[in-house]
Amino acid sequence: MKKTAVVIAPGRGTYNKSELVYLSKRHADKAALFSTFDDFRSNLGQTPISDLDAMARFQAEVHTRGDHASPLIYSCAYADFLSIDRDAYDIVAVTGNSMGWYIALACAGALTDMGGFEVVNTMGRLMQEQMIGGQVIYPYTDPNWVEVPGEKQRLLNLSAEISRRPEHFLALSIDLGGLLVLAGNEAGMAAFEGAVEPVQDRFPMRLRNHAGFHTNLQEPVAKMGLDALPQTLFRQPQLPLIDGRGAVWYPGASDLAALRDYTLGHQVVRPYDFATSIRMAAHEFAPDAFIVLGPGTTLSGSVAQSLIRCGWQGWCDKSSFQMAQAESATLITMGA
Secondary structure, three states, X not given: OOEEEEEEEOOOOOXXXXXXXHHXXXXXXXXXXXXXXXXXXXXXXXXXXXXXXXXXXXXXXXXXXXXXXXXXXXXXXXXXXXXXXXXXXXEEXXXXXXXXXXXXXXXXXXXXXXXXXXXXXHHHHHHHHHOOOEEEEEEOEXXXXXXXXXXXXXXXXXXXXXXXXXXXXXXXXXXXXXXXEEEEOHHHHHHHHHHOOOEOOOEOXXXXXXXXXXXXXXXXXXHHHHHHOOHHHOOOOOOOEEOOOOOEEOOOOOOHHHHHHHHHHXXXXXXXXXXXXXXXXXXXXXXOEEEEOOOOOHHHHHHXXXXXXXXXXXXXXXXXXXXXXXXXXXXXXXXX
């Protein structure tokens, strides 16, 4: 009997040193697809994704660039999606984190495989070329993934206070369910880093080669994206899509002009509420499992924390999640 599943696509930062040769090692049978992606980039004078994946060693200055990382991650994640056993899983909805929204569009059929690649490649290039602002990440949960009372609001209040200072900008970029990604200019991020206590040996953590995504800093990029990517790329989705507000785009009932405007406008310049998209997936579609596409495994913790926030399957903290996973894995990470 098939299990129902919601598929989740990853965002930037998920292709790291351990993911090198992900395409050739895991998806050698999809060489023809990757060749079309390579040809697209070669025609633009860009390094083919197959060459990036096959480099002898991981180079952060190369692999984390937006114009390289975005299409590389898209290729890995889309190939993972094509590899899901449809005899075992009935996919009932698709969602994604940040750049993962573009991947989700392709997985759901609202963009073709090449249409999705064009969107990702274009937006990754534009954000890299403009490189407006940056991102810093900080938790509002303790090490056992239990929300610290009042901590999320405290961090949001601090962000707003910093942004009121002259020449400072800081705002919510992404709510990851237990972590806040804040985006700002250098002054804003530095002020935040100086105001919070270092925790969990990692935070506050700057995200390398990340621009100030999902804030009005990206308005120039949104305009360029709208100018570069035509309406004709978008089609009716074949699977329900859950966006970064928790709104659902249903097959046969989606306004394609509104879908393009949201994709290239709203979600570029407004906060991405990943936690809400996961809560909507759990409540509206009640899947048997969540499948997180690769590359990498970093998104699985955020998915788990988002599910803890909404009490899915009785999970209340990291320990209960791990115990449940040991008995029956309902959060499946394909990048592992």
